[in-house]
């Protein structure tokens with residue numbers, strides 16, 4: 258039985274002080290009631306240390322939103338996996354569609370970043386997802402398949418990786434994939450992973466859904482056999498909503 262995982266991606270929201278407040282609110286809203294579910298929060302780089310101090314000693318994990326594929330050097334504006342590890346992060350999100358869309362990330366750079374994060378002992382939330390145009394032209398399967406294959410190229414052990422299926426058309430738009438639409442792609446990913454890594458690795462792999470998950474739709478999505486939790490954007494900025502989503506995953 259796979260343990261569900263719910264992570265709040267705070268994106269470019271909240272100052273350091275606001276992040277501390279939200280982290281404290283999340284802890285209070287969660288209470289002790291989430292033992293069935295792994296939980297993480299992903300503040301901005303700037304707030305990792307201070308939000309990390311707030312959640313220290315709790316079961317909530319500190320997650321970063323991206324990392325570079327070198328340890329250090331002339332990469333203005335970037336942060337390395339080694340630095341994230343030293344800052345107390347246990348995981349990092351890689352290949353988010355906003356990184357692909359606005360910052361030129363490709364399957365090849367995503368692959369390099371995943372490899373570096375793993376080598377620095379970070380767990381990875383590896384994001385994949387098709388755009389609306391791709392879905393409408395019927396190429397969802399082949400897009401997801403090439404993102405997964407190329408993103409995992411040369412990686413033999415995927416035990417520290419969670420895949421997040423995030424249809425781009427559902428992120429921040431209020432449009433959620435129906436549970437059946439999401440399940441279809443999650444099953445496709447698990448089948449592909451079986452082909453690439455064998456049945457045991459595929460059955461152990463957690464596949465999160467992301468895209469306008471809210472308290473009102475979380476339970477239905479998380480009830481699907483291949484949906485193992487959620488990567489939550491907008492709703493994670495409200496502690497009560499985030500806690501309600503975690504609760505839906507904890508049953």
Ligand code: PEP
Pocket residue numbers: 266423427428429430431467468469470488489490491492
């Ligand atoms: C995300 O950015 O990972 C996400 C799923 O955002 P939202 O929940 O706001 O759609």
